[in-house]
Amino acid sequence: MRQETTAPAGEAVRSSRHIDELKAIIYQCNRCGQCLDFSTLGLAAKCPAYWGGLFESYASRGKFNIARALVDGLIDYDEELARRVYSCTECRACAENCFKFLDTTAIFTAMKQDLAERGLIPENYRRALYGEMGLDEVHNVYQAPHAERLAWLSRRERVDRPARTAFFVGCTSAYVRQNMAIDTAETLELLGVDYTVLSDEWCCGHPYIAAGLLDKARQSLEHTIAQYQRLGVERVVFNCPGCLKTFKHDAPRLLGRRLPFEPVHILEEIARLAEEGEIRFLPVSPKIVVTYHDSCTLGRWLGVYEAPRQILRHIPGVSVREMRRNRNLAYCCGAGGLIRFDYPNIATRAGEERLREAEETGADTLVTSCPACLMQFQQIRNKLRSAMRVVDITELIWKQIDVPGKPQ
Ligand code: SF4
Ligand code: SF4
Known part of the structure; x- marks a missing residue:
């Protein structure tokens, strides 16, 4: 069944395509196939989408070929193409393998932006974003009430207090693996860190980026960043690499400016303290x-x-x-x-x-x-x-x- 072709709310409809802006990178792919799989020789990381989808069009080289056909005007976006693009786990094995150091995932993101603008986000993903109790409404993809985001936290004095350090909890820790949130917060307590957590923390925005909805991701990021600025936060601790990557890698690119705080993973802090003999x-x-x-x-x-x-x-x-x-x-x-x-x-x-x-x-x-x-x-x-x-x-x-x- 064909999905509706209107663009999702919050993402502007464009007549041009994002993929056309990356023509120069697309043409650099020499179709060598190093991104397919040399892992049996121990030389390379393996593409899970390729091995799950079983057609080359799921792998990076296949998607570069598709991208080239798109920019050359030979094909157009459709549901079958969306399946190839949205089944990518964003593992970056292809970028790791690419002899030409091509930014493979930038191509996939541009394709997702175009697909999202054409209403071609896959059905279940779309429902998680826009459906009842979707990300737009409750700011998490687990369909859990926003008011319960800090249900795991017993130390209410930590909520929304001014502090130099913040703990960004993230949706998975907050709702479905709450022990991770508790263990991280209690470790910060033991280390004597004076930290804050936000009662109105929103999803970092990664599900929007992975869907190709970059304006939505910007809104999510701005919402959280503004609160940290009000509280005087200088450093934000994460236990989720996905959330950390969204702030550290994606946010400066999406927002066009440096973050007003330093994002760090708690493991880096713990490893440093252990190496220095502090713990x-x-x-x-x-x-x-x-x-x-x-x-x-x-x-x-x-x-x-x-x-x-x-x-x-x-x-x-x-x-x-x-x-x-x-x-x-x-x-x-x-x-x-x-x-x-x-x-x-x-x-x-x-x-x-x-x-x-x-x-x-x-x-x-x-x-x-x-x-x-x-x-x-x-x-x-x-x-x-x-x-x-x-x-x-x-x-x-x-x-x-x-x-x-x-x-x-
Ligand atoms: S990022 Fe996507 S295309 Fe590249 S190796 Fe991982 S799953 Fe495959
Ligand atoms: S390894 Fe790089 S250059 Fe070779 S086919 Fe894959 S994306 Fe293209």
């Missing part, structure tokens, strides 16, 4: 063998590979076994790009392959550093009836950190 960890008992999954966003997008590994090395009783594909070559868990809304088979296939890879290490625990990866692996583990325990590193930190005043 210690209690031994894990009984001992555990863990394998660490590099979130695509924290890793390939933000370049944070060593901080979580440094933390794990500092926790007595934890030994680490690396997966065959790690750091910049890590395989995506399948949760990125919100593809589970409309393409759950592609998401699940990637998640299953990655969980099996984790099992191959012989580790008993899979450690993540992203709420989306955590959710994905917990669901996949249940589906496969795997014995692998899945925990986020914030849980390990909170349980094992050894500082005076910690409740036992």
Whole structure:
């Protein structure tokens, strides 16, 4: 069934196309295919959309060919093309592999902008954005009431107070993996950080960017930034790489200015303190063998590979076994790009392959550093009836950190 072709509210209808502005990059693709899959040779990271979709048109080279046909006027946008573009997990494996260092995801975002303006956002994603209790209304994609965003927080004195540091909670921590929010906040308490959280925090805007609705993302970002400015915030701590990437990488580009605060991931802070000997960890008992999954966003997008590994090395009783594909070559868990809304088979296939890879290490625990990866692996583990325990590193930190005043 053809979807309506009116543009979503908030995104201006243009007669020109965003993809045409990137012609120069599109023509640089030499169709070498390095972005398809050289992972069996250990040379490259693998594209989950390609391996889930099974046609080259799902992979970066295929989408560059489509983009070229678009700018050459040979084809036009339609639902089938939308399927190729919106099944991308934004894992950036293709950009990592590209010999010509092409900004592959910039092409995909431009295509999404054009598709969104033509009403071609896939059905379930569209409902999550605009439907009853959608992102537009409740400022999260979990259809949860906005008033319950801080339901996990017992320390009400932290809400909307002026402070130099803020904790940006993010939708997944706030609503569906609340332990991550609690563990992060309690760790900040133990470290003596005077922080604030917003009662009117909105989604960072990433689901809008992944849909191609950049004006909407700008509105979300401006809403939160203005509140931080009013409270005198100079540094914002994140536990979600996706939210951090939206503020650190996307916001300056979308808003055309520097942020008035420094965005940091809590793992970078903890790793620094551990390396400087400022904090210690209690031994894990009984001992555990863990394998660490590099979130695509924290890793390939933000370049944070060593901080979580440094933390794990500092926790007595934890030994680490690396997966065959790690750091910049890590395989995506399948949760990125919100593809589970409309393409759950592609998401699940990637998640299953990655969980099996984790099992191959012989580790008993899979450690993540992203709420989306955590959710994905917990669901996949249940589906496969795997014995692998899945925990986020914030849980390990909170349980094992050894500082005076910690409740036992
Ligand atoms: S970003 Fe990831 S999923 Fe998307 S085309 Fe590139 S490798 Fe494939
Ligand atoms: S690796 Fe780069 S140049 Fe080669 S086909 Fe892929 S996008 Fe094009």
